[in-house]
Structure formats: C-alpha cells, structure tokens
Amino acid sequence: MADLQDDPHTATAAVGPGSLGVEDVPAPATARGSLERAATLLSVHPVADGCNTLVWTLRQSPYHDIDTPDAGVDTDIPRLRAGGVGAQFWSLLTPREAAAPDQVVSDTLEQIDVALTLMRRYPDSLGLALTADDLADARNRGRIASFLGPVPGRTLTDSLGALRAFHALGVRIVAPAGAPWAEDGLTAFGHEVIKEMNRLSMLVDLTGCPTVAACQLAGASKAPVIISNTAAAALNPHPGNVTDEVLLALRAAGGLAMVTFDTARTGDSLHAVADHVDHVRAVAGPAGVGLGAAFGSEPGRPRPAGLTDPSGYPRLIAELLDRGWSEADLSLLTWGNAQRVLRDAEFTARAAQRRRTA
Known part of the structure; x- marks a missing residue:
C-alpha cells in the first residue's frame, strides 16, 4: 500500500507560468521554458517545505482567513498551491527565547491548538499528517500534508512524559536548540530524549544548534536528523547558517538540511538562494538537501527578490534547471528527501520499539 501511495499522482497544485500568484511577472521566452518544466515537475513532485511560522502569526490574528490572498501575511492557500507546495512543516517554535519554561510550554500548547484548528477549518486544503504514508496520501487527495513541529526542546523540562504527550497531540519534530539537556553536549x-524520539518516530531538528552539539546529536540519533531552515555558512557566516562540518555529519547520518529564503542568511536574490542550495547539495549530497523557506510572517521581513512568498518556488526550480540540475535530483530536493527521512525514521522506530518500551 505504501508503495502505491508513493507513486506520482496528478497535480496537487495549479502551478505554472500563468499561476504564480502575487509574484507573477512577464518572463523571457527561455525563462518561460524553464518555468513550464518547473511547473510540470512540481505537479508530480511538489515541495515539502520544512518551515513555516504562520501558526505563530495566526495566534496573534485568530480570525485571519488564509483561503484568500491577503497582503497582511505572506502565506495563504492560493499562494501555497501556486508555488506547488504539497507538504508543510508548521513550526511551533516561539520567539520568546528568554521566557520562563512554563511560559514556553504554555505558548507551545496554544500553538498546537491553533495549528489543529487550522486543519479543521480548511479540511479541503490542509490535512494533518503523522506519517510518511499521510504525506503521500494527502498529495494524492490534492491536500497539503501538514506536519506539526518542531516544538522547542525546552518544553520537555526533564520529562519524557512531556515528549510522549506532544507526540499524542500530533507533534512529530523537536528542536533541541537552547534546551539544557543539549546546550553544552547531550x-x-x-x-534518553533522543532514544525516545527514535522510538516514537519523531524527527530531531538541529536548527539553531552550535556545530559541536549538532554533530553530537546527528551521531546520537539512530534515525536521520533534519535542519528545518538554514543556509550555508561557507557562503555567509550568519550564526543561523550551517557549517560544512555539520553538513558532512548530516551526510554520514542520512540527514537533511533545508535551505531558507531569508535575505540576512542567503543574500537578497533568487540567484543567491540557488547558490546556497548548490553548496548544500555539493557537501551534504543530493539526498541531503531540501527546502525550508521559513515563510509565515507578516510583510516587512526582508526576502530575496523573486522569493517573497510561497508562489515563488517554481522560479527557484527553474533557476536550478538552468544550472543543469537533473529532474531526478530536483525531485529529491522538493519531495523525495523529506519523504525518505520520514520513512527512515519510521523504520528506526519499528526496530526501537522491539527493544525499548515507554
């Protein structure tokens, strides 16, 4: 059944040179050819986007309607579909880094509630996903598969029970950055957290972890780890970007680094973002690169030209086609690598459950 669900299906989003939403602009004939190829590819291998912060934004505006385009936020269903997004990881991280642990837990639980309400409010467009099968099934039904997470590692407060409670609520990703149990090494x-996450098939998200901690976490996890939004420190030494050392550790562990669309981290153009995608692929390998744009914020956050909202994804794919990327490698970038990481985590969990009880 899983193999059947993984088969390419009909288009899940109306992508194409004439359906690129608010970013639609005339293009030269050669660019139109690449855009058409990009649209065709995305209709079969849509984008599994590793990071969107819309849930936090909607928490501030609970009655915002994402079924229609709105200049007040950069993410809505029409632009997700125009960009060929078939799966979305909804970040549940909170910007209150200095908040007390109980406040972080409260904020996280409220965001889970907002996210679940979002799924119920738009059932024809968004489908809660808990497994890799759900990822494929949502695509085949024309919905955007929606994964909950990451949640902050700080929320666990020395309790594996809290981790299992988040899992029961549908969370499938945890970010250890800033957690006292991972800050200066595990x-x-x-x-025990990593072992239990492996048993539960929850992904470890290394976003924000220093190099030493990231490499240690990648080595400690039996399942592949991810970095849900990052860029190459070798091209831009931004503190949020990932070093080649970590990319090599990800490659060895079968992990996935997902490139963000953030001017401060990548540069101010689509070409600069493509440079980061190229570098991550070169170091982490074709199976180790993905996309995690970190959309979902209110207008004003600097974004690279051409990639100011999810409708710009076909432009990036067209640029990579022009750079000589094969369609096979692009299908891994957009969809295949995320699906493989989820499947590998589930395989690891089945093995761990035979050895370890809750």
Whole structure:
C-alpha cells in the first residue's frame, strides 16, 4: 500500500507560468521554458517545505482567513498551491527565547491548538499528517500534508512524559536548540530524549544548534536528523547558517538540511538562494538537501527578490534547471528527501520499539 501511495499522482497544485500568484511577472521566452518544466515537475513532485511560522502569526490574528490572498501575511492557500507546495512543516517554535519554561510550554500548547484548528477549518486544503504514508496520501487527495513541529526542546523540562504527550497531540519534530539537556553536549537525560524520539518516530531538528552539539546529536540519533531552515555558512557566516562540518555529519547520518529564503542568511536574490542550495547539495549530497523557506510572517521581513512568498518556488526550480540540475535530483530536493527521512525514521522506530518500551 505504501508503495502505491508513493507513486506520482496528478497535480496537487495549479502551478505554472500563468499561476504564480502575487509574484507573477512577464518572463523571457527561455525563462518561460524553464518555468513550464518547473511547473510540470512540481505537479508530480511538489515541495515539502520544512518551515513555516504562520501558526505563530495566526495566534496573534485568530480570525485571519488564509483561503484568500491577503497582503497582511505572506502565506495563504492560493499562494501555497501556486508555488506547488504539497507538504508543510508548521513550526511551533516561539520567539520568546528568554521566557520562563512554563511560559514556553504554555505558548507551545496554544500553538498546537491553533495549528489543529487550522486543519479543521480548511479540511479541503490542509490535512494533518503523522506519517510518511499521510504525506503521500494527502498529495494524492490534492491536500497539503501538514506536519506539526518542531516544538522547542525546552518544553520537555526533564520529562519524557512531556515528549510522549506532544507526540499524542500530533507533534512529530523537536528542536533541541537552547534546551539544557543539549546546550553544552547531550546530558544523560538528553541521550534518553533522543532514544525516545527514535522510538516514537519523531524527527530531531538541529536548527539553531552550535556545530559541536549538532554533530553530537546527528551521531546520537539512530534515525536521520533534519535542519528545518538554514543556509550555508561557507557562503555567509550568519550564526543561523550551517557549517560544512555539520553538513558532512548530516551526510554520514542520512540527514537533511533545508535551505531558507531569508535575505540576512542567503543574500537578497533568487540567484543567491540557488547558490546556497548548490553548496548544500555539493557537501551534504543530493539526498541531503531540501527546502525550508521559513515563510509565515507578516510583510516587512526582508526576502530575496523573486522569493517573497510561497508562489515563488517554481522560479527557484527553474533557476536550478538552468544550472543543469537533473529532474531526478530536483525531485529529491522538493519531495523525495523529506519523504525518505520520514520513512527512515519510521523504520528506526519499528526496530526501537522491539527493544525499548515507554
């Protein structure tokens, strides 16, 4: 059944040179050819976007309608579909880094509630996804598969029970950055967290982890780890960008680094973003690169020209086609690598469940 669900299906989004939403602009004939190829590819291998912060934005505006385009936020269903997005990881991280642990837990639970309400409000467009099969099934039904997470590792507060409670609520990704059990290397409790995440098929998100901690986490996890939104530190030494050392650790662990669309981290143009995607692929390998734009914010956050909202995805794919990327490698970038990481995590979980109980 899983193999059948993984088969390419009909288009899940109306993508194409004439359906690129608010970013639609005339293009030269050669560019139109690449855009048409990009649209065709995305109709079969849509984007599995590793990061969108819309849930936090909607928490501030709970009655905002994402079924229609609105200049007040950069993400809505029409632009997700115009960009060929078939799966979305909805970030549940909170911007209140200095908040007390109980406030972080409260904020996270409220965001889970907002996210679940979002799924119920738009059932024809968004489908809660818990497994890799759900990812494929949502695509085949014309919905955007919606994964919950990451949640902050700080929310666990020395409790594996809290981790299992988040799993029961549908969360499938945890970000250890800033958690006392992973800040200066994994503590004994930190090792137990990673083992339990492996048993539950929850992904470890290394976003924001320093190099030493990231490499240690990648080595400690039996399942592939991800970095849900990042860029190459070798091209831009921004503190949020990932070093080649970490990319090599990801490659060895079968992990996935998902490139963001953020001017401060990538540069101010589509070409600059493509440079980061190229570099991550060169170091982490074709199976180690994905896309995690980190859309979902209110207008004003600097974005690279041509990639100011999800409708710009076909432009990036067209640029990579022009750079000589094969359609096979592009299908891994957009969809295949995310699906493979989820499947590998589930395989690891089945093996761990035979060895370890809750």
